[in-house]
Amino acid sequence: MxxxxxxxxxxxxxxxxxxxxxxxxxxxxxxxxxxxxxxxxxxxxxxxxxxxxxxxxxxxxxxxxxxxxxxxxxxxxxxxxxxxxxxxxxxxxxxxxxxxxxxxxxxxxxxxxxxRDARQRSLKARxxxxxNERERQQVxxxxxxxxxxxxxxxxxxxxxxxxxxxxxxxxxxxxxxxxxxxxxxxxxxxxxxxxxxxxxLIPPRQQPLPFAQRAHFVSIGNFRHAPNWDSVLWLRHGLWPLIRQRLPRAELHVYGAYPPPKATALHAPALGFQVRGWASDAHEVMGAARVCLAPLRFGAGIKGKLADAMACGTPSVTTTIGSEGMAGALPWPGAVVADAHAFADAAVSLHEQPDAWARAQQAGYAILQTRFDxxxxxxxxxxxxxxxxxxxxxxxxxxxxxxxxxxxxxxxxxxxxxxxxxxxxxxxx
Incomplete structure (x- = not known):
């Protein structure tokens, strides 16, 4: 050309x-x-x-x-x-x-x-x-x-x-x-x-940190993208309270470009819910976390945040929307769940169990090798x-x-x- x-x-x-x-x-x-x-x-x-x-x-x-x-x-x-x-x-x-x-x-x-538009309309209809808002965030x-x-x-x-x-x-x-x-x-x-x-995908420059040197949960995504903003709302009002009940000292660090005031207003350090905003190096923040949370209720395409999680050796918990088009017949590097309680159970398990965490990490590497060469x-x-x-x-x-x-x-x-x-x-x- x-x-x-x-x-x-x-x-x-x-x-x-x-x-x-x-x-x-x-x-x-x-x-x-x-x-x-x-x-x-x-x-x-x-x-x-x-x-x-x-x-x-x-x-x-x-x-x-x-x-x-x-x-x-x-x-x-x-x-x-x-x-x-x-x-x-x-x-x-x-x-x-x-x-x-x-x-x-x-x-x-x-x-x-x-x-993506059809799924968003389906979610809104439900x-x-x-x-009330509490019930809406349980969907x-x-x-x-x-x-x-x-x-x-x-x-x-x-x-x-x-x-x-x-x-x-x-x-x-x-x-x-x-x-x-x-x-x-x-x-x-x-x-x-x-x-x-x-x-x-371009692999990260550094070797992934081991389980013992990581802490907390991470969620990342551009706030201008509607599925990402919806996932932050579901985390804040529906999912994080369930996880925090089980892990009272845990923290969730929410990153993303262009956070609006309504997003920063969700920042609640006392509850472990921290809206951090822009991350200059997504691999750095992803690689420091123990588990990536991506509760996408609607969307389409391939989720870059989940590909980054695999590349950084970070297990993830997501939905069928999040995993779509990524793993094929291979096991997911973490868990794919449908409802709030299953999401919280999987997040806590990965955060607390080194063996399950290590197996999930290896599953992520297999997906990258097989499907994202x-x-x-x-x-x-x-x-x-x-x-x-x-x-x-x-x-x-x-x-x-x-x-x-x-x-x-x-x-x-x-x-x-x-x-x-x-x-x-x-x-x-």
């Missing part, structure tokens, strides 16, 4: 979210092939963003609904354009296709947003029938099967937009094999349009992209649904964007 253009929904923040880490993994993979990479985004520059210049990646600020983007892409002439999430594809793919029709258009979903994780999820997703605006973007793209990178199954099964998306590309997944993706480049026209011809969606959807998006651009020009003048 003579030039790769990545259009980011946000600027990469590898210390703030799994999505940020994944983006850096992809950039580094492309750079290792000798492919020049340019990163562009319409987002405001963020506090914790990575200095892309350190990776020899130029940064370009672009504007939504502005014809200046067309000139930028025409000058760059990328062979591959990677769209970070479906709404970025909606905004810019029609412009890329018009200016550089030969460029491969690849979508990275990060996670299947429509799946909570709405509760009499467990969403356990809907694929048939039920399809029913909830199929009529939603998010699912229709996201899956249309998948069809319009030459290839879509899926981080979770569960989501691959959802798309190829109930939604009947052709396998030729999808590529399973999980996190390509950095070199293997990286090479598979590179080979798929090179093969796609040589077979591009044939695949596009076979993807009639994608061509039809590009014709109709891009025309409406194009005309709306051009109307906004013209309106902005008149306002500026």
């Amino acid at each position: 003579r030039q790769v253009l990545i259009i980011g929904y946000v600027w990469p923040e590898p210390c703030s979210s799994a999505a940020g880490s994944r983006m850096v993994e992809l950039i580094e993979l492309f750079r290792r092939q000798g492919w020049p990479v340019t990163f562009a985004s319409a987002a405001a520059l963020s506090e914790h963003r990575l200095d892309l210049a350190s990776l020899d990646v130029p940064e370009v600020s672009i504007r939504l609904n502005c014809d200046s983007f067309d000139g930028f892409v025409a000058a760059l002439q990328p062979d591959l354009v990677l769209f970070d999430r479906y709404f970025t594809e909606e905004q810019f793919a029609w412009r890329v296709e018009r200016v550089c029709p030969e460029a491969l258009r690849v979508l990275d979903t990060s996670d299947l947003h429509s799946l 909570q709405q029938i509760c009499a 467990g994780a969403v356990l809907d099967d694929q048939a039920t999820l399809y029913t909830q997703m199929a009529g939603s605006d998010v699912a229709q937009r996201e899956i249309a973007a998948i069809y319009r793209s030459d290839l879509t990178l899926m981080i979770s094999d569960y989501e691959m199954q959802m798309l190829q099964g109930p939604f009947a998306v052709p396998p030729a349009l999808l590529h399973h590309c999980p996190l390509m 950095r070199e293997a997944h990286g090479m598979e993706l590179v080979q798929r992209l090179l093969r796609l480049a040589s077979e591009r026209e044939g695949q596009r011809q076979a993807n009639f649904v994608g061509a039809m969606l590009r014709h109709h959807a891009h025309k409406s998006t194009q005309y709306m964007s051009q109307w906004i651009a013209e309106k902005n020009r008149r306002t500026d003048s």
Whole structure:
């Protein structure tokens, strides 16, 4: 590839979210092939963003609904354009296709947003029938099967937009094999349009601390991500009181980028519940804890916090939502539970029993070796992209649904964007 253009929904923040880490993994993979990479985004520059210049990646600020983007892409002439999430594809793919029709258009979903949205709506529906906040925070994780999820997703605006973007793209990178199954099964998306590309993890720099040198529990996650905020609420009001009853001196350290005032208001040192906020080194705080708690009641994709826990040798307690797409048939490195009391039992057991803790740690290493091999997944993706480049026209011809969606959807998006651009020009003048 003579030039790769990545259009980011946000600027990469590898210390703030799994999505940020994944983006850096992809950039580094492309750079290792000798492919020049340019990163562009319409987002405001963020506090914790990575200095892309350190990776020899130029940064370009672009504007939504502005014809200046067309000139930028025409000058760059990328062979591959990677769209970070479906709404970025909606905004810019029609412009890329018009200016550089030969460029491969690849979508990275990060996670299947429509799946996360359906589970969040399911959780809210169950909570709405509760009499008070205490009861709402006792509701467990969403356990809907694929048939039920399809029913909830199929009529939603998010699912229709996201899956249309998948069809319009030459290839879509899926981080979770569960989501691959959802798309190829109930939604009947052709396998030729999808590529399973999980996190390509970089191991921590230091040897993990032993059981005796660790203390307390840890929970980590960007507070702006709705599933993470919900898990903090469940911890504070439903789960931590049960654990604290059994371990009166235990502490839970809650880390995450961008904590809002409502999160810091939960800080209660007397109860052992400590909201610490931003962690400059997630591996350091994860590696110092004895057990990671990730009580996710809804969500999608691969959970970076749980991958980090495995890499740091830290057993974890989570839900089926948290473990989804990660372990396959291998045993979980800790426990996967469905309700509050089972969660507390598993957390206390791992915290107090060195043998169980050591077995869980080894299970985590096995998952990383078997399912998250950095070199293997990286090479598979590179080979798929090179093969796609040589077979591009044939695949596009076979993807009639994608061509039809590009014709109709891009025309409406194009005309709306051009109307906004013209309106902005008149306002500026």
